[in-house]
Amino acid sequence: MDKTVWWKAGAYAGLTVATPSDTATVTLEIDASSPIELGSTVWVLPKLDGKTTSMALSVNGVPGGNATFGTIDEQNGFYVAPSIMPPGGMVVLMATTRTEPALSGSVALTFKAAAVGARPPGVPEQVAAIRLLEQTTFGPTSAEIARLRRMGALPWLQEQFALRASAAPSGSHPDTVRRNWYQNMVNGQDQLRQRMIFALSQIFVAPSGPDPYGDGIQSWLATLSNNAFGSYKTLLLNMTLNLATAGQRGAAGKPAAVLHEEHAREVMESFAVGPVMLNQDGTVRLDRNGAPIPTDDEAIVAELAQALAGCTYLGDGAGKGDNPGATTILNGVRLPADLDAAIDMLFKHPNVPPFVATCLIRHFVTSKPSRGYVRRVAEAFAFGMGGQGERGDLKATLMAVLTDPEARNDSITPRLEMVAVEDAGYADFSQV
DSSP, rough: EEEEEEEEESSSEEEEEEOOOSSOOOOEEEEESSSSSTTOOEEEEEEEEEOOOOEEEEETTTTTTETTTEETTTTTTTTEEOOSSOGGEEEEEEEEEESSOEEEEOOOOOEOOOOOOOTTTTHHHHHHHHHHHHSSSSOOHHHHHHHHHOOHHHHHHHHHHSSSOOOOOOOHHHHHHHHHHHHHHOOOOOOHOOOOOHHHHHSSSSOOOOOOOOOHHHHHHHHHHHTTTSSHHHHHHHHHHHHHHHHHOOOTTSSSHHHHHHHHHIIIIISSSSSSSSOOTBOOOOOOSOOBBOOHHHHHHHHHHHHHHHHHOOOOOEOOOSOOOOOOOEETTOOOOSSSHHHHHHHHHHHHHHHHHHHHHHHHHSOOOOOOHHHHHHHHHHGGGOOOOOOTHHHHHHHHHHSTTTTTOSSSSSEEEEEEETTTTTEEEOOO
């Protein structure tokens, strides 16, 4: 039967535990009561029959929570409320024992707006606006800081997502295209898109071979721009075809088989799954000897190379690849011969969400994200914002990166610096 137990939380609040009356009882001891302020922290202490016990904690059924519902830290025992009112204005915290039979208890929390001036010390409105602009643009201006403060963070982000993309950089020589790209970074109104293009360019790295023409890097940048807030699967396919052509053009003299295997390894390890197996929180999976588990081997690379053999880039979103039957197994799935099917298999690999999440967090926010931060962003990639979307939605993934409590914590230093290049008169961008 259901029974209700109570715990002290400054004031008393109720916790309903679904457990038979002759078994142990799960309780939570917290230091606040509803309604709690948005963005505030609540300490949570799960107990089993009155004894502090390590338990699995979730928010609205999401282990560890997420940016939409707030996050809960099992190791340190605290819940951080979302900065934006969640759907329905309420969330449910749940504690579940790690032993069988599992016992659990849940409590509903409601929210209220943070009081004026209630931001944490050292994070005034001005600093918070500057911090967001440092993460999402190539440098805040006084006018944009004031504008962001008037609009609020969420409307400003939605406006940036909706802005028309800057004209694609063009030129007859690669250096000319790059200079025009830098101009877009500095002067484009679509600053968030420009930052995302730069972030994705660190994943889908263009080969730097001796190509004297500008059309290769021009189509590469256009593909990044067109898919910056779209589907990662579409971007993966387009960039696989794009870079296949660029790589073949810039590698004269190499045998075709070598080119195909090099490109196959790059597609797997750089574009999709990374070199080693990952947990959803970005930590490396280890075998029984404590060694990292690789995502591929020579046989897998060779078979994927066959699937990519004959790739011809025909423009953004168009291309072909033909290959006789392939048979190798990757992560329990038979590697298909068809290029589209091979890309679909890579896209569905469990490594892709934490791999992309870690890359984007490191570019936009911090080089050392917590495991919970990576997991929350990986969930947004896998299931959409709040679990209501499609896998690989880059807009939802980026929104999760930027609205997570860790991103809005002023103690984290922005990752990107812009340094003037005096001799060229343009900007050079480097990770710090």
